[in-house]
Amino acid sequence: MKKLINEPDAVVDEMLEGMVAAHPNLRRLEGTEAVVRADAPVEGKVGIVSGGGSGHEPTHAGYIGDGMLDGAAAGEVFTSPTADQLSEMIQACDGGEGVFCVVKNYEGDVMNFETAIEMAEMEADTDVGYVVVDDDVAVEDSLYTSGRRGVAGTIFVHKAAGAMAHRGADLTEIERVAEKVNDCVGTMGTALTSCVTPEKGEPTFDLGEDEIELGIGIHGEPGTERTEVMSADEITDHLAEAVLEDLELESGTEVATIVNGMGGTPLMELYVVNRRLQALLEDRGLETWNARVGDYMTSLDMMGCSITVLELDDELKELLAYPAETPGLTVTEG
Amino acid sequence: MDRATQSEAIREATAAMADRMAAEKSFLTDLDSAIGDADHGANMNRGFQAALERLEDADDDPATLVKTVGVALVSEVGGAAGPLYGGSLMKASGELEDGVTAESSVAFAERYLETVEERGKASVGDKTMVDAITPAVHTYKKAIEVDDHDPLEALGKAVDAAERGVAFTTPIRAKKGRASYLGWRSVGHQDPGATSTLYLLEELFAVAEEHLDGDVEIDAEADVDPEELEEAAADGNGGGGP
Numbered sequence: 392m393k394k395l396i397n398e399p400d401a402v403v404d405e406m407l408e409g410m411v412a413a414h415p416n417l418r419r420l421e422g423t424e425a426v427v428r429a430d431a432p433v434e435g436k437v438g439i440v441s442g443g444g445s446g447h448e449p450t451h452a453g454y455i456g457d458g459m460l461d462g463a464a465a466g467e468v469f470t471s472p473t474a475d476q477l478s479e480m481i482q483a484c485d486g487g488e489g490v491f492c493v494v495k496n497y498e499g500d501v502m503n504f505e506t507a508i509e510m511a512e513m514e515a516d517t518d519v520g521y522v523v524v525d526d527d528v529a530v531e532d533s534l535y536t537s538g539r540r541g542v543a544g545t546i547f548v549h550k551a552a553g554a555m556a557h558r559g560a561d562l563t564e565i566e567r568v569a570e571k572v573n574d575c576v577g578t579m580g581t582a583l584t585s586c587v588t589p590e591k592g593e594p595t596f597d598l599g600e601d602e603i604e605l606g607i608g609i610h611g612e613p614g615t616e617r618t619e620v621m622s623a624d625e626i627t628d629h630l631a632e633a634v635l636e637d638l639e640l641e642s643g644t645e646v647a648t649i650v651n652g653m654g655g656t657p658l659m660e661l662y663v664v665n666r667r668l669q670a671l672l673e674d675r676g677l678e679t680w681n682a683r684v685g686d687y688m689t690s691l692d693m694m695g696c697s698i699t700v701l702e703l704d705d706e707l708k709e710l711l712a713y714p715a716e717t718p719g720l721t722v723t724e725g
Numbered sequence: 726m727d728r729a730t731q732s733e734a735i736r737e738a739t740a741a742m743a744d745r746m747a748a749e750k751s752f753l754t755d756l757d758s759a760i761g762d763a764d765h766g767a768n769m770n771r772g773f774q775a776a777l778e779r780l781e782d783a784d785d786d787p788a789t790l791v792k793t794v795g796v797a798l799v800s801e802v803g804g805a806a807g808p809l810y811g812g813s814l815m816k817a818s819g820e821l822e823d824g825v826t827a828e829s830s831v832a833f834a835e836r837y838l839e840t841v842e843e844r845g846k847a848s849v850g851d852k853t854m855v856d857a858i859t860p861a862v863h864t865y866k867k868a869i870e871v872d873d874h875d876p877l878e879a880l881g882k883a884v885d886a887a888e889r890g891v892a893f894t895t896p897i898r899a900k901k902g903r904a905s906y907l908g909w910r911s912v913g914h915q916d917p918g919a920t921s922t923l924y925l926l927e928e929l930f931a932v933a934e935e936h937l938d939g940d941v942e943i944d945a946e947a948d949v950d951p952e953e954l955e956e957a958a959a960d961g962n963g964g965g966g967p
Binding site (some may be wrong): 467471473474498502505506 | 844
């Protein structure tokens, strides 16, 4: 399989080097695979950080910037960053008000973050809070975790927590909002193809020309169900209905949505999915307040998408509308 | 045993563990490829080599040395094993701040087990390292606190208990870790984490035995023996631990 890489071992390092070169507001923490705001730590503000395996770009470092994240640590492809690097990143983002970590629910990520938090508390007396995001409605138990996985709904947690911190909220308040977003969000994904990791160089699972995988995560792991390929509308219905069944929203509820590309899907197709999604939501009496379409949390070169729905209230609308400027997401005033 | 001797024993135990991980690298990876992701041997070997290097510059204080090994494992082993082997060692090292004694080694062992269970959300019977470390820690504690055995004897019993724990992982179904996703297909395979834990404990015991022999000859220093043993025991439960 052809790849635009040099050595598989060097991909993460070289990606980060290129990323920092492209975005002057980002800075690499020397000797680590972690990236922070160039001006980190921001005094008088809770630092918001994230992290996880690589291969999900623009997640995670792509959401660093004013109004969202202060730092993000990158692990190897689909592998958690180590606790010592996470701890160093956490400490580098502490501007005196503590640091809040957004963690996706995978065993490796959760254990390394928990260990990193202990290290930061022990070494630097840093106050640290965290949320474990588990928005994937597809499974209770997946290949990588006990319980639901953390997937594209995490973007909303980054956004809301980042806005809270920018407005001067403390750790407790930020944790409350992060938990609220996690409670109100659901995601379900599908794969038309597997993905190819740089290390392995071949698809991580076999999927026939006429097959799709439903209920996938973001690590190229198989989903919960394999079916014959369907039309975009049928796939959209399937994903959206699974999410809505989980959220149990009342008619008249306002929502924000993400049609997220898995890395190898043309934007054209994502818009086709969004068209059906919005029609379906309207059909159910739900009001879309904001709809995003694009590659937000990818799985290397996988073709496919996920659908995320977030139930809104006034507070969450305000936080999602709050200005942010990052490589992966920009929200401007008004 | 004074602190300098305790520190020396910890360094020796770490070196012995590193050698053992290097020797068993392929075997551990084979076990892991059957029910996991085929990297346990390589990861543990890399972690202990890094620990040895970091110990070179570490201060001669038992708690500091054990913590240094923990930090090295956290940063080099990776995945979930890093926090499980290294993070637990880091946390339990706090129990050795006043040196290694029979009492502190039991506290260390218990803290280690507790941290692994908490972090891994695993219990006995889940087919994990907990199945080796639990019988080892319980047996050690009972031998010291109830039966009034000396620490070396207690450690020997702990190793035996861990061995039985490892054997227990083979015929049971995995409920935690990647092996759990194999469901019933995980039955019949020995757990790699429990296995490496046993190896680490065996090395700890071997080092403790050497130090005990020395002490036994110097019969007069009765209260020195327990300390040595404890230290070794503590280090083993921690370093090699689960």
